[in-house]
Amino acid sequence: MTVLNVTGVAVELGGRQVLEDVDLSISSSEQVGLIGPNGAGKTTLLRAVLGLLPITAGSITIDGKTPQDARGSIGYVPQRHEFVWDYPVQVRTAVMTGRTHRIGWLRRPGQVDRDAVQEALERVDLTDLANRPIGELSGGQRQRVLVARALALKPSLLLLDEPFTGLDVPTQEILTRLFKDLTAEDTAILMTTHDLPAAADTCHRLCLLNGTVVADGSPDELRDPAIWLRAFGVARSEQLLHSLGVTR
Numbered sequence: 326m327t328v329l330n331v332t333g334v335a336v337e338l339g340g341r342q343v344l345e346d347v348d349l350s351i352s353s354s355e356q357v358g359l360i361g362p363n364g365a366g367k368t369t370l371l372r373a374v375l376g377l378l379p380i381t382a383g384s385i386t387i388d389g390k391t392p393q394d395a396r397g398s399i400g401y402v403p404q405r406h407e408f409v410w411d412y413p414v415q416v417r418t419a420v421m422t423g424r425t426h427r428i429g430w431l432r433r434p435g436q437v438d439r440d441a442v443q444e445a446l447e448r449v450d451l452t453d454l455a456n457r458p459i460g461e462l463s464g465g466q467r468q469r470v471l472v473a474r475a476l477a478l479k480p481s482l483l484l485l486d487e488p489f490t491g492l493d494v495p496t497q498e499i500l501t502r503l504f505k506d507l508t509a510e511d512t513a514i515l516m517t518t519h520d521l522p523a524a525a526d527t528c529h530r531l532c533l534l535n536g537t538v539v540a541d542g543s544p545d546e547l548r549d550p551a552i553w554l555r556a557f558g559v560a561r562s563e564q565l566l567h568s569l570g571v572t573r
């Protein structure tokens with residue numbers, strides 16, 4: 326079943342066309358890697374899917390709804406530096422903020438909300454740190470807080486912006502396993518990353534973006550080096566091709 330449907334989407338920022346004619350669809354149980362060079366528009370696309378940026382053409386639906394109407398079923402894990410870590414709250418409270426769209430701004434969390442937060446903490450193995458102030462956490466622990474915060478919504482679509490950057494191998498493995506479990510439970514995942522080998526290993530499909538979708542297919546279908554060179558806007562990059570295990 327299609328969860329995310331992006332058709333002919335264009336986004337302008339500061340008078341500049343950042344995305345043009347972007348098509349992308351993701352089904353439940355699919356993990357898709359969004360790959361592209363710096364400035365390709367990956368974060369912009371995630372923010373458009375979240376309804377945080379206006380689109381100037383095309384359409385975006387999540388479970389058949391507009392981004393604004395679907396906000397309560399999209400989990401978003403921003404890049405770690407975008408979150409305010411010196412805010413004096415405990416881990417459990419930070420994770421509860423992920424449910425704001427479900428609870429509403431003026432209501433207090435109920436038992437359902439507390440249970441969802443507890444389950445999310447368990448899934449990222451953070452129950453021992455639930456009462457720790459977020460400012461005292463390591464980088465890997467902070468990443469797990471952000472993932473738990475997104476999971477507390479029990480989303481049908483999970484958007485991850487560079488979830489593995491700066492993480493040690495054990496933390497990467499915990500998250501990789503978790504994302505696999507989530508897709509097995511029908512969650513659709515769209516993840517930006519610069520870690521191409523890891524993306525090729527873990528994602529069902531890769532979407533190569535550079536202002537528009539240059540290629541979209543399974544890692545096996547994208548073995549032609551010309552596709553990667555076109556996506557990254559370079560004439561020739563042995564290192565890029567080598568890191569992908571793509572042969573000329």
Ligand SMILES: Nc1ncnc2c1ncn2[C@@H]1O[C@H](COP(=O)(O)OP(=O)(O)OP(=O)(O)O)[C@@H](O)[C@H]1O
Nearest residue numbers: 338339341343361362363364365366367368369370
């Ligand atoms: N608020 C803004 N106003 C104007 N231009 C912007 C704004 N935000 C981003 N841009 C520009 O839009 C383009 C796409 O940025 P975006 O952050 O989506 O790229 P990205 O693919 O996520 O890059 P990276 O891999 O470096 O994170 C860049 O050229 C960026 O400078």
